[in-house]
Amino acid sequence: MTLDKRMSAADVVAQLSDGMTIGIGGWATRRKPMALVREIARSNLKDLTIVAGFGGPEIGLLAAAGKIKKLVFAFCTLDQIALDPHFRASRQAGAYEVLELDEGMFHWGLRAAAMNLPFLPSRAGVGTDIIKQSSFEFKTVTSPYEDGEELVAMPAIKVDVALIHAHRSDERGNILTLSDDPLFDELLVRASAKSFVSVEKVVSTAELDMRNNGRFNLVDRCFVNGVVELPFGAHPTSANPDYQLDLKHIKTYCDSAASPEAWEEYRQTYVAVDQDTYVANVGGADAINALPKPIY
């Protein structure tokens, strides 16, 4: 018997249920598992708690699709386009409850969950409105040592299902994330009861060349419940070095916030379609492969 964790995007969504807490990896416009996010957006799922500390277009997309009951985040940005109009509209409508965190507190919360600890002490948050939100009653802890400092007890952020995007995997769920920056995908996976990973390409274990690529292997396969081969699965965000951010499509996405009709047209063309049709509708594989590296 062989270990084969390959599945489809629909198989992943079939594992989700209403009211679940779903964590989304990546950072703003980098390595967001957008094909899986679109699969959620076109599903019947509802009342989701979305844990997206380093939020990008997944937040606005899921908000526009009416999927979010609660959002746990530190920011939402499209980077070059600082503010996502879908995110803004949904926040300004009070469409869902929010727990806004400092970026560091967010990953501290994931780390606590990953370590099976109830909380970790954090200085971040002290003196701010982050610890005075009605959506969570933050408590403090006092250092039992001589310093006696009072710190915020950042609670573990426990996630039901993590979704991340990586570059390669084998069928057993050994993954490679080839970008220069691994971001915090590893912690999100470790904080989650289950994790599903969309990858650009499923290859043989030999082709992973793990002895040379070990540093790109973010997490042990016992944390990976399924891998989905979804070429360009991060588009319109980047999966550097395989392909870059599609700023033009990000603009198209932003423009769809202009009116309900504009959103419906975007939804029909880019959300209510399978990944192959999506890739064709955004200009095709060659166009995505030719995207230039953005300048910061």
Place this chain on the structure above:
Amino acid sequence: MSEVDFSLAELVIVACAEAFRDDGEVMVTGIGPLPRIGAGLAKLTFNPALQSTDGECWYTSEPVSLGKRPLPEAEGLCTYARVFDTLWSGRRHAMVTPVQIDRYGQANISVIGDHKKPKAAMLGARGFPGNSISHPNSFFMPNHNKRSFVDGEVDFVCMAGYNPARYLNGKPPMGLDYRIVVTNLCVMDFGGPDRQMRVISLHPGVTFDEVQENTGFELAKIGDNIPETPAPTAEQLSLIAQLDPHNVRATVFKENPSGRRK
């Protein structure tokens, strides 16, 4: 000495650079064109030990210029995780531009209005809460007015400030260290009584009264005769042009005014 022409943006860049003069060897983060050019200028002149980044995940040997450029030489890794590991040590100085700041230095980039249903939703707190209590921070505020420098407290406190009402155990948060505030009118620090914001230099042609009128709270001044913000030197202007070859700095202030107000 002959007078060199310079823009308000260039005056501000030089004022921003001063924030980093005595930092020694720390990560420097200038968010937005003018703080970024200012940080680069500091590194190219009086503080070569500064560790600049490319905004992605590398430390660079030279400050990265704005816009299209050759690939800069990387001198070290600066992944997202490493930014936190380093900032928590205090070895970083950031210059940021919040939407609102108050008398305590508390600053906001999250929302205008009620947090649950904001009038205007912005980015979210980002790493500002942690930055504010971990390492030195300075500010660049392009529009010195009462909407930016607010009466009372900011709408959502993302950066902690010198506000005893919010201290835990009656002590200011360890690591809270606000340096300077550069605006389109003046430069301030937090050196007034009880950490009151204090005008330390006025841009050419600006009066203290004008600054006060455009601020939602009472300001201190460094003395009866407030110095003028130093004009850029010819060498500084040439380095600024090198750091900003596509002249992004000319787009920061409306109509790119002169640094010497008529």
